[in-house]
Amino acid sequence: MGCCSGRCVLIFLCCVQLISAVERQAFDFLGFQWAPIMINFFHIIVVILGLFGAIQYRSRYVIMYLLWTLLxxxxxxxxxxxxxxxxxxxxxxxxxxxxxxxxHSWWKDNGPGCRSENLPSPAWQNQQNPELTTVQSCWLEYQYIEILHCGVQLLISLLGVIYAFFVASSFASEEESCKFILNH
Structure with missing residues (x-):
């Protein structure tokens, strides 16, 4: 297969998706977002298996990656x-x-350009409660950063579904041609 084949594109997409998922996993750990941590972890495993399937011509792993990517x-x-x-x-x-x-999201308190200000009372400043800190004047609000993460994942995933379907079907047709040659 050539360098610009569907298989190579799928390998590239899996690598980009893996890097993006690991970055997202790190920020979810910082925000103690337990549901995304578990789902990101499973996603990382499936992307690695899909990458392995694309590299090793294993259509079952690519199909598993395809189905997981839809979820x-x-x-x-x-x-x-x-x-x-x-x-x-x-x-x-x-x-x-x-x-x-x-x-909550780590980006809520630590987004780009966010300034944290403690409450003015000296009695409150000795408390360890993070809820006593207000965040003002962020360049981009945290929910839009999270949506941006989702948008990047959606774009990569949609391309991954297309190329995984293409690669899985090409692997299946290659397997059929090999069976035909071996039987005759």
Whole structure:
């Protein structure tokens, strides 16, 4: 196969998706977002298996990657709707932390250009509660950063579905031609 084949493009997309998922996983760990941590971890494993399938001409791994990527697209649409407060969802809920903690997106307090200001009372400054800090004047609000992460994942995933389908079908046709040659 040539360098610009569907298989090479799928390998490239899996690598980009893997880098993006690991970056997203790190920021979800910082924000104690337990549901995304678990789903990102599973996603990383499946992308590695899909990458292995594309490299080793294993159509079953590519098909598994294809099916998982469809679920991954659904997850990213759900997270986008959550941060946009669509469909009865609320970004202020504890859905992503599984109700285990009151933590939220790491970007809420640490976004680009965000300044944290403590409450003015000296008695409150000795407290260790992170809720006593207000964040003002961010260049980009945290929910838009999270939606941007989802958008990047959606774009890569949609391309991955297209190329995984193409690669899986080409592997299947190559397997059929090999069976025909071996039987005759």
């Amino acid at each position: 991954w697209i659904g997850w990213n649409v759900f997270v986008s709707c959550l941060y946009l407060d669509l469909g009865g969802l609320s970004k202020d809920s504890d859905v992503l932390s599984l109700g285990l903690s009151s933590h």
